[in-house]
Amino acid sequence: MLGIGPWEIFLIxxxxxxxxxxxxxxxxxxxxxxxxxxxxxxxxxxxxxIREPEEKPETAQKRELKG
Structure with a gap:
């Protein structure tokens, strides 16, 4: 693995x-x-x-009618 110790950090x-x-x-x-x-x-x-469920088209249409 790539283990970076204190001496490597100092050198960098x-x-x-x-x-x-x-x-x-x-x-x-x-x-x-x-x-x-x-x-x-x-x-x-x-x-x-990605995690949020997509809005259903019916809900979007209802919102447009109210607004």
Whole structure:
């Protein structure tokens, strides 16, 4: 399996620091966090659409007549 320990995380952070510099790392982390949030939101929306039963056509027609 892919087990990442503390030394591997330290090495990845060190390489990121060397590649991008100390000033750009917070900006990169914010962008990464925003991307993850958007991905999770889209995943939740798709799951909720799949799980919710579709509305029956009769119910939709009744609602249109009332409205």
């Amino acid at each position: 952070l060190l390489i990121a620091l060397l590649l991008f510099g100390a000033k750009r790392i917070p900006e990169i982390a914010r962008s990464l966090g925003k991307g993850i949030r958007e991905f999770k939101k889209a995943t939740r929306e798709v799951e909720s659409e």
